[in-house]
Amino acid sequence: MAKSLNFFGGFKLTLQHLTRPRVTVSYPQAKRPKQPRQHGRHVLNRYEDGMEKCIGCELCAGVCPANCIYVRGLDNPPNHPVSPGERYGYVYEINYLRCIHCDLCVEACPTQAITESKMFEFSFTNRADAIYTKAELVVDDQGFPKRLPWEDWREGEAAMTGGWMRATSPSGEAAYEGVIQWTADLGAGTRAAEAGQNEGRNDEATGSKPLRRAFAKHLQPDDVPSDLRGLSGRVNEMKAKLPKRLRDKL
Numbered sequence: 449m450a451k452s453l454n455f456f457g458g459f460k461l462t463l464q465h466l467t468r469p470r471v472t473v474s475y476p477q478a479k480r481p482k483q484p485r486q487h488g489r490h491v492l493n494r495y496e497d498g499m500e501k502c503i504g505c506e507l508c509a510g511v512c513p514a515n516c517i518y519v520r521g522l523d524n525p526p527n528h529p530v531s532p533g534e535r536y537g538y539v540y541e542i543n544y545l546r547c548i549h550c551d552l553c554v555e556a557c558p559t560q561a562i563t564e565s566k567m568f569e570f571s572f573t574n575r576a577d578a579i580y581t582k583a584e585l586v587v588d589d590q591g592f593p594k595r596l597p598w599e600d601w602r603e604g605e606a607a608m609t610g611g612w613m614r615a616t617s618p619s620g621e622a623a624y625e626g627v628i629q630w631t632a633d634l635g636a637g638t639r640a641a642e643a644g645q646n647e648g649r650n651d652e653a654t655g656s657k658p659l660r661r662a663f664a665k666h667l668q669p670d671d672v673p674s675d676l677r678g679l680s681g682r683v684n685e686m687k688a689k690l691p692k693r694l695r696d697k698l
Contacts, residue, residue, distance in 0.1 A: 476569075479602055484655040487549040488568035490542055491593045491609055492585040493561055494634040500530050500586065501561035501631070502537035508553035508562055516546035517553060537561075540582040545575065554610050560631055563610025570599040591635015608639060608654060626650075 473480060482488075493501050504521020522538035530536035553562050572578045577598065584594050595601050632638045640653030651657060660667065664676045675684050 476600065482566040482605065484608060486564075486566040486568070487551055488565045488605070489544075489570060489593070489599070490553075490562055490564050490580070490585060491587055491606075492537070492540065492582065493563060493609070494587055494591070495532070496632050496634055496637065498589070498634060499532055500536055501559045502540065503531050503533040503559055503561070504535040504537040505558065507556045507558065511552045511556040513550060513552065514546040514548050516543040517541070518543075533559075537582065540585060542580045542585065543578060544570075544572075544580065545578045551610075560610075565593060565609045566605040566607075567593075567599060567601050570596070572598060587634060589634075591633060607636075 495501060502519075504519060506519045506521065509517040509519045518539065518541040519537055520539035521535040524530055524534060524536055549564065549568070551564060554564060577596075584596060587593055593601075593606050626641050628638060628641045630639060630641075640650050660671065660673055661676065664672050664681075669677070672681075675681060
């Protein structure tokens with residue numbers, strides 16, 4: 449009897465899933481949207497006037513736990529300086545066979561030169577391609593990362609690089625939440641501040657969501673926002689999934 453129940457129970461489970469919406473996509477033709485704080489391939493940013501932000505201080509190389517970054521600074525030429533400081537990054541290499549995308553290099557950088565994009569789908573046919581030099585890492589004159597043949601860039605993956613570093617509260621002072629403390633980048637200008645827990649947040653620009661709303665199903669009933677509870681909460685969830693132009697009409 450137990451064996452027959454298990455046999456028909458398998459069919460029951462299959463039929464239940466036939467009526468549910470699909471969660472798979474035709475990868476790589478289609479991709480799911482990446483999270484705002486995705487850690488992917490690095491980029492070296494430039495100021496709006498075109499100067500490089502890297503000053504060759506080697507702090508990123510010193511803090512890297514995988515020893516995958518190699519930097520050598522050089523004094524700026526007096527007649528045509530590369531960066532606003534006394535030195536600039538003459539040699540900059542990242543070995544992606546070692547990199548663990550911990551982003552400690554981003555936190556250590558004093559000039560906000562190195563950040564990470566959302567693009568992590570890239571593979572190599574030889575070891576030399578895995579070592580990115582400064583030529584591949586520095587953004588172009590429009591502020592976009594260089595696209596290499598083995599990288600699968602999609603729309604939005606170069607936006608808000610290192611966004612999770614912006615608008616945090618320095619030294620634990622909540623008054624700085626939502627305050628932009630990041631220098632403008634070439635091509636992107638002044639990027640929006642990453643959301644804090646106060647009212648100074650711009651979720652539309654950063655793509656982030658408050659924790660209580662993003663994980664409402666994992667919270668205790670009393671901790672769930674009132675507009676996400678019960679039947680009305682399900683209706684609001686369905687509305688949130690609609691395109692913005694349709695939401696505005698409702």
